[in-house]
Amino acid sequence: MTGDILYRLRGPAAGPGPGAHRSRDTGGLGVFRDQVPFWRHPDARRIDLRATLRDPFEGTVVRRFEQRRALEVWALVDLSASMRFRGAGAAWDLVTELCIALARSATRIGDAFGLVGCGAGPDLMLPASRRRGTADVVAERLAATRPQGMSADGLLAAASSLAGRRKLVAVVSDFRLPDALTGALFDRLQGHDVVPVAIEDGALDEGLPAFGQIELEDLEGGGRRRVLMRPSLRTRWLAREAERRDSLRRLALRHGRPPYRLADRFDGDDFSRHLLGTAA
Amino acid sequence: MTAGLMALVSRFGVTAPAWLWLLPLALMPLVASSQKRIPVPSLAMVPADGLSRLVDAVLTLAGMAAIGFLILALAGPHLVGESLMRTGEGAQISLLIDRSGSMNETFAGRQPSGPEESKAAASRRILEGFVGRRAHDLVAVSAFSTSPMAVLPMTDRHDAVRAAIRAIDRPGLEATNVARGLGLALAQFGPGAPQASRVLLLVSDGAAIIDRRVQPTLREEFAKIRPTLYWLFLRTAGSPGLGDRPAGEDTPQAAPERHLDLFFKSLGVPYRAFEAESAQAVEEAIREIDRQERKPISYTERRPQRDLTGFAYGLAALAMALLLAAKLAETDLAVRASASRPAASRETRRAA
Numbered sequence: 001m002t003g004d005i006l007y008r009l010r011g012p013a014a015g016p017g018p019g020a021h022r023s024r025d026t027g028g029l030g031v032f033r034d035q036v037p038f039w040r041h042p043d044a045r046r047i048d049l050r051a052t053l054r055d056p057f058e059g060t061v062v063r064r065f066e067q068r069r070a071l072e073v074w075a076l077v078d079l080s081a082s083m084r085f086r087g088a089g090a091a092w093d094l095v096t097e098l099c100i101a102l103a104r105s106a107t108r109i110g111d112a113f114g115l116v117g118c119g120a121g122p123d124l125m126l127p128a129s130r131r132r133g134t135a136d137v138v139a140e141r142l143a144a145t146r147p148q149g150m151s152a153d154g155l156l157a158a159a160s161s162l163a164g165r166r167k168l169v170a171v172v173s174d175f176r177l178p179d180a181l182t183g184a185l186f187d188r189l190q191g192h193d194v195v196p197v198a199i200e201d202g203a204l205d206e207g208l209p210a211f212g213q214i215e216l217e218d219l220e221g222g223g224r225r226r227v228l229m230r231p232s233l234r235t236r237w238l239a240r241e242a243e244r245r246d247s248l249r250r251l252a253l254r255h256g257r258p259p260y261r262l263a264d265r266f267d268g269d270d271f272s273r274h275l276l277g278t279a280a
Numbered sequence: 281m282t283a284g285l286m287a288l289v290s291r292f293g294v295t296a297p298a299w300l301w302l303l304p305l306a307l308m309p310l311v312a313s314s315q316k317r318i319p320v321p322s323l324a325m326v327p328a329d330g331l332s333r334l335v336d337a338v339l340t341l342a343g344m345a346a347i348g349f350l351i352l353a354l355a356g357p358h359l360v361g362e363s364l365m366r367t368g369e370g371a372q373i374s375l376l377i378d379r380s381g382s383m384n385e386t387f388a389g390r391q392p393s394g395p396e397e398s399k400a401a402a403s404r405r406i407l408e409g410f411v412g413r414r415a416h417d418l419v420a421v422s423a424f425s426t427s428p429m430a431v432l433p434m435t436d437r438h439d440a441v442r443a444a445i446r447a448i449d450r451p452g453l454e455a456t457n458v459a460r461g462l463g464l465a466l467a468q469f470g471p472g473a474p475q476a477s478r479v480l481l482l483v484s485d486g487a488a489i490i491d492r493r494v495q496p497t498l499r500e501e502f503a504k505i506r507p508t509l510y511w512l513f514l515r516t517a518g519s520p521g522l523g524d525r526p527a528g529e530d531t532p533q534a535a536p537e538r539h540l541d542l543f544f545k546s547l548g549v550p551y552r553a554f555e556a557e558s559a560q561a562v563e564e565a566i567r568e569i570d571r572q573e574r575k576p577i578s579y580t581e582r583r584p585q586r587d588l589t590g591f592a593y594g595l596a597a598l599a600m601a602l603l604l605a606a607k608l609a610e611t612d613l614a615v616r617a618s619a620s621r622p623a624a625s626r627e628t629r630r631a632a
Contacts, residue, residue, distance in 0.1 A: 082321035082322055083321075084319070085319060085320065085321045086319075087613055091321075174321050176321050176322040176324065176325065203613040204320065204321075204325065204613065207613065208613070209611045209612070209613070211609075211611070212609050212610060212611025213332075213335065213606060213609050213610060213611065214318055214610070214611055214612070214613070215313055215315040215316065215317050215318065215610075216317070216318055216319075216320045216323060216326060217317040217318065217319050217320070218319075218320065218322060218323040219319045219320065219321055219322075220321075220322065222322065222323045222324075223323065224313075224317060225323055225326060225332070225336070226315075226332060226335060226336035226339065227326055227329065227332045228329070228331055228332045228335045229611065233327065233329055233331075233332070236327045236329075237325070237326065237327055240325065240327050241325060244325070
């Protein structure tokens with residue numbers, strides 16, 4: 001089935017219970033990890049006979065196996081009004097699809113999925129849950145939500161609330177935020193595996209018209225501006241966008257993974273490739 | 281320059297000022313726009329652009345101008361008419377025309393027949409040309425027969441004057457009463473413009489006795505107004521001239537023309553008599569007068585009210601053409617039809 005997202009945590013997982021992800025914990029089952037003396041791991045069922053016989057100091061050696069753990073996947077969603085943008089794709093629909101797919105994929109393999117949506121303050125909160133119906137709940141809640149925050153300052157507070165064990169946190173935003181806010185947000189999420197998902201749109205990129213005049217209106221109440229499009233301005237616009245994207249990439253790389261560009265339509269396989277490819 | 285502008289503003293007026301209450305509507309382009317507003321996530325992504333700002337300002341102004349000038353046009357703008365005092369070359373001319381019965385005859389003293397023209401027709405033809413020749417003359421027309429008739433007061437409307445002159449070859453009436461005619465012609469000068477040259481042109485084909493009792497009054501009037509007096513004497517062939525002494529007793533009754541001439545000479549004002557025995561002679565006399573009476577004269581120029589409605593509509597149309605051009609140049613971001621989107625999300629939900 002398409003749309004299922006495969007992901008891997010950067011580093012070992014430290015979830016609440018057994019699950020699908022590699023961790024530092026050792027347990028009785030799973031992939032062989034190492035051999036330790038019996039006194040360190042007094043589990044008579046796992047005595048490695050060959051290694052015990054081979055040991056020149058006649059110690060008893062026990063095999064240890066890697067315990068696989070579950071983890072919590074969180075989506076931190078920007079609910080500022082700019083997420084309402086509709087261009088070649090609709091930003092909010094993309095966010096909805098992404099979150100549903102994440103929730104479904106997470107709960108399918110026993111991970112918990114939680115969601116925090118923030119505009120100027122925290123507006124939408126779904127505690128992490130491993131229930132199978134989580135994706136439906138997420139779909140319902142997101143369909144009922146209309147992003148209309150005048151800023152995304154609530155993201156900071158929400159990031160602080162995601163304390164504790166290491167989690168996979170997808171930060172879903174268009175990242176048209178002040179640089180200071182983005183930096184602070186990444187800093188607060190320091191302990192987690194942060195996947196920035198930048199919602200973009202082809203209409204504001206390669207799809208920009210080369211000629212004509214447009215009256216633009218800021219979705220977040222920043223007024224209106226008439227723009228006379230022409231090739232030189234389009235070039236400058238694109239250069240500016242590329243520069244913004246580049247600075248976001250550099251900032252994100254400093255904290256882990258590069259941002260994933262989600263534009264126009266959601267492709268789960270592509271997102272999986274990104275998640276697996278940047279997990280190393 | 282500023283004074284000229286101020287004068288222009290002070291002459292400005294509207295016919296229906298109530299419309300001007302709608303003028304605040306012209307501020308609408310500041311808050312609204314005819315264009316589709318395209319929401320974008322952030323205006324910060326748009327590079328600052330001077331040309332765009334200029335275009336925006338121009339279009340906003342054009343919008344305000346379009347509404348403003350339309351409302352102004354509805355209110356009926358105009359420049360109020362005014363009269364200006366100007367100085368030109370010309371004279372105040374009071375025409376005094378004899379309408380007695382004898383004017384209907386030819387210079388030969390007959391009723392006109394065939395190509396011949398009556399004295400009235402000849403004087404009419406020539407005076408018409410005389411009046412049109414100089415633009416700044418002020419002309420008054422009076423006529424007299426038994427009693428004087430004020431035909432036209434002193435005016436610079438030469439069309440009216442010509443019309444009055446055209447009327448003098450209507451068949452005239454009875455007798456000739458010069459004294460009262462002169463009184464009226466003098467009264468036509470009126471007060472004002474004392475420096476202007478004043479001409480009293482008497483056109484007649486005969487004379488009558490001026491009553492001794494009226495003579496002092498006339499003298500007084502002439503002394504006060506001091507016009508140059510021209511007498512265009514249309515002399516019928518064979519009748520006595522101005523200088524001819526009658527054979528018998530030299531009394532006003534016997535030779536009224538001679539005695540009128542003497543009376544005029546005694547007035548103390550510049551006086552000249554033209555004895556014209558034919559149409560050509562009349563013409564020469566007129567040309568002579570035309571040559572002599574050239575002095576600066578102040579006259580009133582009337583500027584009519586000027587309607588500016590068309591102008592206002594034109595400006596509004598210009599502004600609207602600009603707006604239309606902008607509207608036609610309007611473009612959009614490449615927005616996908618939103619129909620396919622809900623279907624996709626339904627599918628996702630089902631999959632979930």
